[in-house]
Amino acid sequence: MGKHLEYKCIMWCRLDFDDNVDMLEVEKLIKDGFPPLEIGYESDFIRNVRWSVINDTEEFIHPEDNDNHSTIILYDDDGNLICTNKNIDEV
Numbered sequence: 001m002g003k004h005l006e007y008k009c010i011m012w013c014r015l016d017f018d019d020n021v022d023m024l025e026v027e028k029l030i031k032d033g034f035p036p037l038e039i040g041y042e043s044d045f046i047r048n049v050r051w052s053v054i055n056d057t058e059e060f061i062h063p064e065d066n067d068n069h070s071t072i073i074l075y076d077d078d079g080n081l082i083c084t085n086k087n088i089d090e091v
Contacts, residue, residue, distance in 0.1 A: 001079040008071040012057040015039065016050040 015036060017026070029039045037051075061071045063086050070084035 001075065001077070003077055004075050006073045006075070008061045008066060010059045010061060012054040014052050014054055016052070018048045 013036070017023070026039060039049075063069060063071055065071075068086065070086040072085040074082040074084070076082055
């Protein structure tokens with residue numbers, strides 16, 4: 001696994017469609033409550049969708065904005081938890 005840090009954030013993403021995609025079908029999926037990634041990757045009729053993150057739109061989430069769950073998790077080489085930012089004053 002390797003040493004790593006995971007964090008939760010909000011960011012804007014973008015799906016680019018081929019010219020042959022019927023945008024009325026995409027609109028219908030949105031109105032039917034499909035999440036964007038299901039529209040882009042799991043639809044039977046929409047193919048060759050390109051997904052990207054829109055640069056400079058990332059916003060960090062604090063635990064109080066995440067039902068008091070951690071939003072930063074630090075792991076060692078073996079994937080063992082080192083620390084989180086939940087209740088950081090108590091650690």
